[in-house]
Amino acid sequence: xxxxxxxxxxxxxxxxxxxxxxxxxxxxxxxxxxxxxxxxxxxxxxxxxxxxxxxxxxxxxxxxxxxxxxxxxxxxxxxxxxxxxxxxxxxxxxxxxxxxxxxxxxxxxxxxxxxxxxxxxxxxxxxxxxxxxxxxxxxxxxxxxxxxxxxxxxxxxxxxxxxxxxxxxxxxxxxxxxxxxxxxx
Amino acid sequence: xxxxxxxxxxxxxxxxxxxxxxxxxxxxxxxxxxxxxxxxxxxxxxxxxxxxxxxxxxxxxxxxxxxxxxxxxxxxxxxxxxxxxxxxxxxxxxxxxxxxxxxxxxxxxxxxxxxxxxxxxxxxxxxxxxxxxxxxxxxxxxxxxxxxxxxxxxxxxxxxxxxxxxxxxxxxxxxxxxxxxxxxxxxxxxxxxx
Numbered sequence: 001x002x003x004x005x006x007x008x009x010x011x012x013x014x015x016x017x018x019x020x021x022x023x024x025x026x027x028x029x030x031x032x033x034x035x036x037x038x039x040x041x042x043x044x045x046x047x048x049x050x051x052x053x054x055x056x057x058x059x060x061x062x063x064x065x066x067x068x069x070x071x072x073x074x075x076x077x078x079x080x081x082x083x084x085x086x087x088x089x090x091x092x093x094x095x096x097x098x099x100x101x102x103x104x105x106x107x108x109x110x111x112x113x114x115x116x117x118x119x120x121x122x123x124x125x126x127x128x129x130x131x132x133x134x135x136x137x138x139x140x141x142x143x144x145x146x147x148x149x150x151x152x153x154x155x156x157x158x159x160x161x162x163x164x165x166x167x168x169x170x171x172x173x174x175x176x177x178x179x180x181x182x183x184x185x
Numbered sequence: 186x187x188x189x190x191x192x193x194x195x196x197x198x199x200x201x202x203x204x205x206x207x208x209x210x211x212x213x214x215x216x217x218x219x220x221x222x223x224x225x226x227x228x229x230x231x232x233x234x235x236x237x238x239x240x241x242x243x244x245x246x247x248x249x250x251x252x253x254x255x256x257x258x259x260x261x262x263x264x265x266x267x268x269x270x271x272x273x274x275x276x277x278x279x280x281x282x283x284x285x286x287x288x289x290x291x292x293x294x295x296x297x298x299x300x301x302x303x304x305x306x307x308x309x310x311x312x313x314x315x316x317x318x319x320x321x322x323x324x325x326x327x328x329x330x331x332x333x334x335x336x337x338x339x340x341x342x343x344x345x346x347x348x349x350x351x352x353x354x355x356x357x358x359x360x361x362x363x364x365x366x367x368x369x370x371x372x373x374x375x376x377x378x379x
Binding site for chain 1: 200201204205208232235236238239241242243245247249250252253254256257258260261262288292302303304305306332334372373375376378
């Protein structure tokens with residue numbers, strides 16, 4: 001499937017969305033296939049653990065399917081979807097009162113010895129914890145820009161913020177993260 | 186988390202600017218001031234070291250658990266969808282292949298043809314006035330209907346022929362069924378991707 005560097009194709013998404021709103025579950029299925037990685041990755045970085053990210057990803061797509069009729073089409077499908085996932089993650093955390101994320105990083109792909117692997121794993125866990133421990137408003141900006149490589153303008157549209165606010169929050173998030181990582185080094 | 190450390194280095198450089206430079210992957214693109222400033226060079230090196238695990242995490246491959254797609258698809262598929270089956274007779278018994286399998290195979294192979302932006306092999310729900318059995322299978326034969334959005338500027342007749350040949354070959358290989366008719370509907374043309 002064609003797309004930009006991140007594999008995105010908003011025009012094809014709009015075409016599929018139109019079919020899905022006409023009642024084609026297959027068109028929606030194709031949209032799910034196209035966006036599931038980004039949605040899951042955002043949830044994973046926002047929440048810090050895979051089980052919660054999996055639950056939220058499923059909920060996001062089912063919510064999107066049921067809300068299709070109400071989608072006004074003023075933004076792109078991905079903007080709308082990413083807004084849903086960020087809001088879902090934040091409400092999930094509020095409901096579950098998670099104070100300490102339970103990181104479970106992907107197995108490190110390394111040829112290093114067992115000791116080095118353990119250190120790498122601990123560093124990765126500390127990083128996941130530090131990101132998931134950022135205040136919610138900073139974390140959403142950080143994850144969308146740093147992990148998903150979305151532009152300031154895209155992040156601003158998704159979170160309905162100004163670009164200046166996005167830049168400010170990103171800088172604060174990075175500074176806090178760096179301070180946290182300093183404590184681990 | 187407590188924010189610590191000064192906002193500026195002894196040379197006057199803004200700490201946040203340096204952190205952003207590292208986080209944006211631009212640490213190597215030093216300004217003329219940074220080229221001659223030991224404070225900035227030391228800070229950039231330190232931030233790069235501290236930031237490395239974040240960079241690693243960003244570049245880490247994330248695999249989506251298989252169960253997510255299954256769960257969502259089960260939830261959205263309409264209950265009334267009846268599956269038809271193609272039949273392949275072998276000396277040891279019958280193999281039944283659902284029309285849905287044929288439709289998915291057709292869709293995925295069509296999507297991979299250059300110029301195709303999105304493909305559907307099941308465009309309309311079966312309850313509509315003109316039900317389109319997208320992948321009707323009967324015995325060992327399959328008739329497939331594919332609806333497409335393609336990139337503007339392609340020779341559409343040649344593109345349809347390429348899609349038909351690609352899909353037919355794939356259906357034969359994957360399912361063993363014989364595609365007797367492949368209807369291609371070019372539903373829309375989209376601007377080329379920037």
